[in-house]
Amino acid sequence: MTETGVIKVGVIGGGQLARMMVPPAIHLGLRISVLAESEGMSAARAADAVGDYRDPETVYAFAENVDVITFDHEHVPGEILRELERRGTAVHPRPDALQYAQDKILMREKLAELGVPIPAWRAVADEADLDDFIAQHGGRAVVKTARGGYDGKGVRVVSAADEVRDWFTALAEDGRGGQMLVEELVDFTRELSQLVARRPSGDSRTWPVVETIQRDGVCAEVLAPAPVADPATLDEAARIGAAVADGVGVTGVLAVEMFETSDGRVLVNELAMRPHNSGHFSIEGSVTSQFEQHLRAVTDLPLGDTSMAAPAVVMMNVLGGPEEGPMPVRYAEVLAAHPRAKVHSYDKQSRPGRKVGHVTVTGDDLAEVRAEAAAAAAKFD
Amino acid sequence: MTETGVIKVGVIGGGQLARMMVPPAIHLGLRISVLAESEGMSAARAADAVGDYRDPETVYAFAENVDVITFDHEHVPGEILRELERRGTAVHPRPDALQYAQDKILMREKLAELGVPIPAWRAVADEADLDDFIAQHGGRAVVKTARGGYDGKGVRVVSAADEVRDWFTALAEDGRGGQMLVEELVDFTRELSQLVARRPSGDSRTWPVVETIQRDGVCAEVLAPAPVADPATLDEAARIGAAVADGVGVTGVLAVEMFETSDGRVLVNELAMRPHNSGHFSIEGSVTSQFEQHLRAVTDLPLGDTSMAAPAVVMMNVLGGPEEGPMPVRYAEVLAAHPRAKVHSYDKQSRPGRKVGHVTVTGDDLAEVRAEAAAAAAKFD
Structure with a gap:
């Protein structure tokens, strides 16, 4: 925090996750800047700098004007982040935690050590x-x-x-x-995700466990909260999420992606140490979104309420394809037909399979909400 | 709209209203730029230009790179806006409508002509x-x-x-x-506000009528929806709001501030042709916020659902005072005690009575929500 009381956050990486940190930063009165890989990235609105995150001097210079460094992705080399810490810049998540999201073998070793169920x-x-x-x-x-x-x-x-x-x-x-x-190869019946936010003090908050539906290896749809098949399974998923967050010592938002198997087990599939696609529902669907919570956590501010803002929330990704133009050319049609749909565009060029936006619908009835989200998102295909 | 499909909005004025248009512009994938009066204004995050809105050439140059011009305030001279329209730039609200928010005598003459009840x-x-x-x-x-x-x-x-x-x-x-x-001097029992958004086509949406509570002539608190004393009164307020929006031909968001009298009449007090303090509740409290709706209306996109996102929503302004430091120095205390409160800081220097931020709480019970919003906002006093 500077002498004027303003808190400055620097985000490395200029994708949609950095972009979606900007609205809560504006509302909360935090100053946010982004080190983007190139001009015209999704977070360009906030991009005060453009440069290579693999170049130590670029990162050190960017960090000089902020109070804390956080991330849009997990690819910044650990040695650069450790040097930043030695120079006195707060880095969250810390490199000792981030390594488990950077290297899947380290991740498996750590989860095994923690006694968390894994494949x-x-x-x-x-x-x-x-x-x-x-x-x-x-x-x-x-x-x-x-x-x-x-x-x-x-x-x-x-x-x-x-x-x-x-x-x-x-x-x-x-x-x-x-x-x-x-x-x-796990014989799973569905995939679940547990989002957790954790402060440097260890204080943490979890959101309701969500169900994620993948197509071609990419997240296509998120149902929040996850429909309850067996309550014990969701409790187990929540327990695992909290255990992993504490065990790896994450600061900021952590997503724990899990398989639910036909015999009722829950196994950890992947970790992400940043806001995650499975948490986009929380922008409208939770009292505190994952993006606001991430900013609170990395600036060591008290965490917000993670209650659902509505009983049923569905997020559908918009994936780019060769036939498509940019999303705005179809706004008139989509917004007219779906006044309840919240349309998010990442202002990215469309490419086959690329995540270029998402649509969220909130309401009381899951089937109805899901149908409306699917219909709205399909109009962008 | 440019050939790439991206829609560009230019906002004249760099205050908190322009600032709060930035988050929905980011989510909806609109490009927003702001002509701010000076460096360091509230909307500096989006400020691509700094200059005097009373200087025609400054405004014309700013307008060249956008598809539509809209406003943070109503002070831009009508002759500049009419020239912009002659040069082919869309301006919303249009100068012929905006004049009724710029000149209170014109406003009274117009409302009298429309047959709307006024003092x-x-x-x-x-x-x-x-x-x-x-x-x-x-x-x-x-x-x-x-x-x-x-x-x-x-x-x-x-x-x-x-x-x-x-x-x-x-x-x-x-x-x-x-x-x-x-x-x-109207003997009123309370003040009401009706927000309306209207597109160039005339299509419009209203939010539920809200009650506004002023202190020292400044809006202090907004209860959404307005507690129902007599349903006919709220219906009358809604009817008046819609009649004014159509009658003045507004495009964008219009706030109609009204007095409710002890004998059950509703009289129009003031008009504002832009997002308005009485609509800040809608950021969390409505499916579509007034800021998103304003952007949709001025870009002639279909309007969004204005249903309440929760049964009871209360917004409390944070007014600066001589004893206060900037809001962030009190975040830790406020956020820890009120995890449900949504804190909005305008990143402005504190001055006595100046609006420097607001707090919104959503929930099921008005009394409880109001108490929490008041307690959270009071910690900034």
Whole structure:
């Protein structure tokens, strides 16, 4: 905090997550600035700087004018963040926590140490090791690159190791003795996500557990709260979310993505240490949105109420496709037909499968809300 | 709309109303820019330009890069706006409508022509005329300057014309033969406000009528919806609001401030042709906020649902005072004690009586919500 009392937050990364931090920053009177990768990024509204987050001097210069650094993505090298901390800048989430979202093998090791239920997994360095795991787990498995994957990228379901030979080759050329993660193919009935916000003091708040529905490896739809099949399952998901948040020592928002299996188990699939697609519903659907809560958490302000603002909230992503123009050309049609729909555009160029916006509808009846959100989002397809 | 489909809105005036248009512009993917009066204004987040709105060339240059011009305040001279329209820029509200919010005598003449119930009034040019009106209306009356007043400025309750001799002197020096407005002192029981949004096509939406509570001539508190004393009174207020919106041909958001009298009448007090303090509740309290709706209306997009998002919503203004520091220094205390409260800071320097922010609480029970909003706002005093 500066002498005038104004709190300054710097966000590294200029995507839609940074963009959606701007409205609550404006309302709460925080000054927000964004280090965007390039001109014209989604968060350009707030972009006071453009530069490469992998370049230490660019990041250090950006950090000089803010009270705390946080993130739109998890890709900033840990050594840069540790140096920022040594120079006296607050960084949230801290690099020691962030590493578990940066490296999936570290994440699995940590979750195993915490005793959290996870799929069977192994870190594999060669094809023989991978084929051995596949043979032991029913002839198919999920292979993930340890670093850099998102939205289904860096993930393949395989029945033989040679299906990821290109990744092994890349690892070998990298020369750092890297490994890949392989996991059992979980027979899940649905996917759940638990959002948690946690302050440096350890104080935390959770939102209701939501159901997420993926298509082609990308989040397509979120139902909030998750329809209750067995209340014990949602309680277990909430317990796991809180245990992971404390266990990894996250500061800011954490999303814990989970599988619910046909035999009633809940297994942790992925972690994200930032506002997450599964929490976009909270902009209209919760008293405190994930974006406001993230800002409160990283500035060490008391956390807000996470109650639902309506009994049923559904968020549908708008995915870009080759046939589409930018979202605004279809606003007149969508807004006229769906006056209750909250349309969010990330002001991004449309590309096949790219998340270019989302639509949220709130109401009393899940089926009705879901139908309206789907109809509104479909008009952008 | 540009060839890329992106819609660009230019807002003249850099106060909190412009500031609060930025979040919905971000969500809806509109590009918003602000012509602020000076550096460091409340809407500085969006301020792409700084300049004098009374200077025609400054305004014309600002307008060249946007699709539509709208306003944070009503003070831009009509001749500048008419020239903008001649040059092909859309201006909303249009200058022919805006004049009724710029000049209180024109406003009274228009409302009288529309047959809308208003207090007894007269345009007066000298003290004798004013004393005559006062004598005919119980010995006291309200005098208002025709132009430039807001938040109780330019308004005096007087029992003799010499109490506004300074204003008559200023009018005489102005040399334009100006008049002042005098109105009967209405014996009202409470004040109501009807917000209406109207598109260029004439399509309009109203929010529920709200009750506004003033202190020292400044809006202090808004109860949404207005508690129902007599449903017919609220129906009458809603009817008047819609009639005024159509009658003056507003485009964008219009606030119609009204008196409710002890004998059940509703009289129009003031008009504002922009988002208004009595509509701040709608940010969290309505499916579509007044700021989003204003942007939709001025860009001629279909209007959104104005249903309440909760049964009871209370907004309390935070007024600056000499003892106070900036709002953020008290966030920790307020947010910890009131996790449900939505705190809005305008990032303005504190000055006695100045609106520096507001607090909104939503819930099921008006008394409880009001108590919480009052307690949270009081911590900033």
